[in-house]
Amino acid sequence: xxxxxxxxxxxxxxxxxxxxxxVLGYFGVAIIIFTILMRLLTMPLTLRQIRSSRALSTLQPxxxxxxxxYKDPKRRQEETMKFYREAGVNPLGCLLPMLVQFPIxxxxxxALRITxxxxxxxxxxxxxxxxxxxxxxxxxxxxxxxxxxxxxxxxTSLILAFIVFASTYVQQRLxxxxxxxxxxxxxxxxxxxxxxxxxxxxxxxxxxxxxxYWAMSxxxxxxxxYFAHGPxxxxxxxxxxxxxxxPAGKQASRRGEPSPKEKEPVEEPAEExxxxxxxxxxxxxxxxxxxxxxxxxxDRR
Amino acid sequence: xxxATLFVATACTRIAEPKGWAGPTLADDLLxxxxxxxxxxxxxxxDSSGRVTRLFPLKDQKHPDGSKIDxxxxxxxxxxxxxxxxxxxxxxxLYALYLDGSGIRWQVETGGSIIGSAVVQxxxxxxxxxxxxxxxxxxxxxxxRWQFKSGDSIWATPLVADGVVYVASMDKKVYxxxxxxxxxxxxxxxxAGLASTPxxxxxxxxxxxxxxxxxxxxxxxxxERWYFKADDWFWTQPLVLGNTVYAGSxxxKVYxxxxxxxxxxxxxxxxxxxxxxxxxxxLDDVLLIANRTGKLFGLDLENGQAIWGPTDLAKTVLADPLxxxxxxxxxxxxxxxxxxxxxxxxxxLTLTE
Numbered sequence: 108x109x110x111x112x113x114x115x116x117x118x119x120x121x122x123x124x125x126x127x128x129x130v131l132g133y134f135g136v137a138i139i140i141f142t143i144l145m146r147l148l149t150m151p152l153t154l155r156q157i158r159s160s161r162a163l164s165t166l167q168p169x170x171x172x173x174x175x176x177y178k179d180p181k182r183r184q185e186e187t188m189k190f191y192r193e194a195g196v197n198p199l200g201c202l203l204p205m206l207v208q209f210p211i212x213x214x215x216x217x218a219l220r221i222t223x224x225x226x227x228x229x230x231x232x233x234x235x236x237x238x239x240x241x242x243x244x245x246x247x248x249x250x251x252x253x254x255x256x257x258x259x260x261x262x263t264s265l266i267l268a269f270i271v272f273a274s275t276y277v278q279q280r281l282x283x284x285x286x287x288x289x290x291x292x293x294x295x296x297x298x299x300x301x302x303x304x305x306x307x308x309x310x311x312x313x314x315x316x317x318x319x320y321w322a323m324s325x326x327x328x329x330x331x332x333y334f335a336h337g338p339x340x341x342x343x344x345x346x347x348x349x350x351x352x353x354p355a356g357k358q359a360s361r362r363g364e365p366s367p368k369e370k371e372p373v374e375e376p377a378e379e380x381x382x383x384x385x386x387x388x389x390x391x392x393x394x395x396x397x398x399x400x401x402x403x404x405x406d407r408r
Numbered sequence: 409x410x411x412a413t414l415f416v417a418t419a420c421t422r423i424a425e426p427k428g429w430a431g432p433t434l435a436d437d438l439l440x441x442x443x444x445x446x447x448x449x450x451x452x453x454x455d456s457s458g459r460v461t462r463l464f465p466l467k468d469q470k471h472p473d474g475s476k477i478d479x480x481x482x483x484x485x486x487x488x489x490x491x492x493x494x495x496x497x498x499x500x501x502l503y504a505l506y507l508d509g510s511g512i513r514w515q516v517e518t519g520g521s522i523i524g525s526a527v528v529q530x531x532x533x534x535x536x537x538x539x540x541x542x543x544x545x546x547x548x549x550x551x552x553r554w555q556f557k558s559g560d561s562i563w564a565t566p567l568v569a570d571g572v573v574y575v576a577s578m579d580k581k582v583y584x585x586x587x588x589x590x591x592x593x594x595x596x597x598x599x600a601g602l603a604s605t606p607x608x609x610x611x612x613x614x615x616x617x618x619x620x621x622x623x624x625x626x627x628x629x630x631x632e633r634w635y636f637k638a639d640d641w642f643w644t645q646p647l648v649l650g651n652t653v654y655a656g657s658x659x660x661k662v663y664x665x666x667x668x669x670x671x672x673x674x675x676x677x678x679x680x681x682x683x684x685x686x687x688x689x690x691l692d693d694v695l696l697i698a699n700r701t702g703k704l705f706g707l708d709l710e711n712g713q714a715i716w717g718p719t720d721l722a723k724t725v726l727a728d729p730l731x732x733x734x735x736x737x738x739x740x741x742x743x744x745x746x747x748x749x750x751x752x753x754x755x756x757l758t759l760t761e
Binding site: 226227229230234241244245247248259 | 424425426427429481483523560561563578580599600601603618619620639640641643658683685700726
């Protein structure tokens with residue numbers, strides 16, 4: 108625990124306090140700036156996660172074909188993994204960046220809890236975290252009021268909970284890869300509502316400083332997605348509408364992408380390499396070229 | 409994954425709840441102390457049965473507007489004068505209690521949580537609040553005499569001497585106010601918030617701060633005479649004995665400094681290895697120190713060496729201890745009450761309602 112605090116929690120706590128001084132003691136503004144900085148810092152991981160997720164979604168029709176084709180679970184698993192390999196997509200690619208960000212999130216939550224605690228005991232606890240630098244010491248006590256909120260207390264006005272709900276929903280809607288698999292669709296549908304509701308519920312339970320962080324983090328996430336999305340415009344109308352309100356065929360193309368059904372089917376990986384247009388991103392194209400040359404070597408033999 | 413993050417995060421991020429650190433106080437044979445979070449009781453120290461009389465809150469006690477009393481926590485050590493106990497609570501109310509357990513004599517609301525203790529002098533109750541004001545109320549009826557607005561919360565207990573109220577504020581300033589009118593005489597600005605109760609020693613005002621400094625100010629002009637910097641904040645009320653001021657710091661060390669120039673008197677400060685918030689106390693000829701984790705030490709006044717200790721109460725101790733002859737009463741967070749003698753022998757008092 109000591110190492111965890113030393114490496115993660117304490118530096119984040121002190122960074123928050125330094126930012127608080129820079130923004131003239133508006134701790135709420137410090138949280139917002141800190142959230143933006145953290146999201147920018149982890150942006151390469153987030154982008155990788157988005158791209159991995161999109162790549163996986165484009166391969167869904169073929170995966171389903173494989174699942175139908177092979178009844179034996181072991182064989183099915185082997186063929187699926189083989190297909191992923193051929194396509195140059197790591198199915199865990201969207202999980203790894205999230206795992207890396209995990210300790211940062213937890214440390215940030217802890218840092219916020221320490222800094223916006225508000226009680227005399229938590230102020231004493233804060234003294235143990237701060238570096239003994241005059242510039243940092245002069246920030247204490249931190250200003251807990253921000254807009255209509257006391258950052259150390261839950262926001263009972265429901266405004267913050269609503270912002271968290273809405274921003275989580277939009278981010279979730281953008282980030283969920285389209286799928287034609289009914290089971291996955293059903294899970295996605297549930298998560299699409301469950302996650303925002305849970306975040307909104309937790310916003311009512313935890314210090315509103317955390318709610319500000321969640322809301323800001325979501326908003327930055329949406330902006331990031333917008334820029335990571337590529338040249339095709341996002342159809343915001345369909346993003347903001349509940350999926351049930353949109354025709355089933357349009358669900359997959361809500362972000363301006365063609366639905367998997369509209370795409371060219373993926374060739375059987377055992378016989379043919381994966382088509383280039385199914386693999387977004389230059390990295391994947393590079394891997395495909397590698398696959399093709401391997402195929403040529405096969406031919407030569 | 410995100411859900412797991414959320415669960416873990418929220419499990420780790422419960423809202424910090426105020427627990428309180430009200431110290432014990434003595435009125436003749438009646439010891440008034442916290443017996444739990446936001447609860448006060450009185451016990452006759454001559455009565456070995458340990459039976460307490462609940463003072464606050466009593467069942468169905470209400471504010472004047474009819475709302476139920478919920479003090480949340482009590483940080484304010486009660487002050488007892490003429491059969492009435494005065495204390496502020498985290499709910500922002502200042503209460504005057506009858507000590508026989510018959511209820512509230514009067515109650516008045518300030519605009520913020522009350523952390524510091526009240527001072528009662530010449531029929532006036534002085535108390536600071538999180539609303540940034542120092543309030544002066546009539547001790548008999550609770551009528552407001554005057555208010556002084558500082559720039560931030562007032563968590564420190566004021567000091568009243570020679571018609572002057574000295575109070576430290578989280579706005580980084582120490583104020584000297586006219587006790588009768590609340591008019592400002594002078595103020596001194598430190599480098600960080602101030603939560604420590606000042607003490608006066610021969611025209612020198614000593615006050616610790618969250619800038620890790622203990623300062624000596626001229627009590628008449630407010631000019632700084634000297635300061636001493638530790639490795640962490642000073643939140644304890646210093647103790648002055650002769651020409652020496654003793655103060656514990658949140659860096660876990662206890663310092664002995666010359667009142668005249670701030671030079672250390674001990675070869676090195678005594679290290680308790682945990683934050684010290686409770687004020688040092690003289691027990692006969694032993695300096696009693698309690699750190700946050702409940703470890704007690706008896707120090708030699710001359711050289712700062714431990715005569716005994718650590719004696720481990722295994723409880724969080726943040727409240728100032730109370731001396732009664734060669735024995736001290738110590739309130740631990742959560743309501744446990746201990747006695748300790750000058751040799752470090754302690755006893756937990758078993759209290760029953």
